Amino acid sequence: MKRQSAWEAWKLLVLSLSKGIGAFLLAVIGLAVGVAASAVIIGLPLLAFVLIVCRRMLESEHGMTSAWLGGRAPIGGQPPEDGGTSRGQRGLKRLLSVFADSRSYRGVVYCLLQLPAGAVCFALALAVPLAALAVLLSPAARIIVMDRFGYELFADGWLFESMSLAFGFTPYELSWLAGGFGLLLVLLVPAAVRMLGRFYAAWIDGIAGTEAATVSAGIPAVRERPDKAHAEQANLPEDPGADPSPLKLELERLEHRLAPDAPRS
Helix, strand or coil: CCCCCHHHHHHHHHHHHHHHHHHHHHHHHHHHHHHHCCCCCCHHHHHHHHHHHHHHHHHHHHHHHHHHHCCCCCCCCCCCCCHHHCCCCCCHHHHHHHHHCHHHHHHHHHHHHHHHHHHHHHHHHHHHHHHHHHHHCHHHHHHHHHHHHCCCCCCCCHHHHHHHHHHCCCHHHHHHHHHHHHHHHHHHHHHHHHHHHHHHHHHHHHHHCHHHHHHHHCHHHHHHHHHHHHHHHHCCCCCCCCCCCHHHHHHHHHHHHHCCCCCCC
16 A cells, blocks of 8 residues: 555645535535425426535545545546436436435535535644744744844743753754754654544545445446456356356367267268
């Protein structure tokens, strides 16, 4: 398994806010209009369409987080579908069958809760590296503040005062000590971002549920049919009561003709 990329995790966290805004607006406006128009015929297909879009958004995000956790590239294209919401289905009856699919309502929950979750993930994705960089630049910040405002950053505060009294550090030395600690934080930023990415992936996985794992990944659904077809073509296991195929009969006749004691024609 490839190592989980901190950069990919950071992109997932940063883009989660924009996805949350779009998903929230879609769910609220679509459900409001669909419920209001449910008195007429067009309301129910509109609600079904909103449920389908919400479910596909959840499956797409779940596929991306699952691909990142597995250390592989996200699978392109639309996820495979089944049931009453496949692309080839037509008609109002089949369109309304999405109301019986629990994944549709999971998609609505995702669209409604992704906005606050995306805001938290977006804030943490920016705050973690920026805070580490700010601590790293403590010596430069001390010089700038001292020259421009005449204020000593590392002279006030119980922490700096305690360290000055205990170890005799000057504000200049404390600034470089803070900068060294900031360097350590910068080195730990990728691990912190990957940890945040795992929390985000766990959140998406909890909303999607176990039934969406094969749908979002798309691997078992693609491989199941060729394996089944190959097993049918190979006729394994062989049925003892089945009629012999013409190819098998022809092979038996050929073996009989090639046998040493077979009569020559």
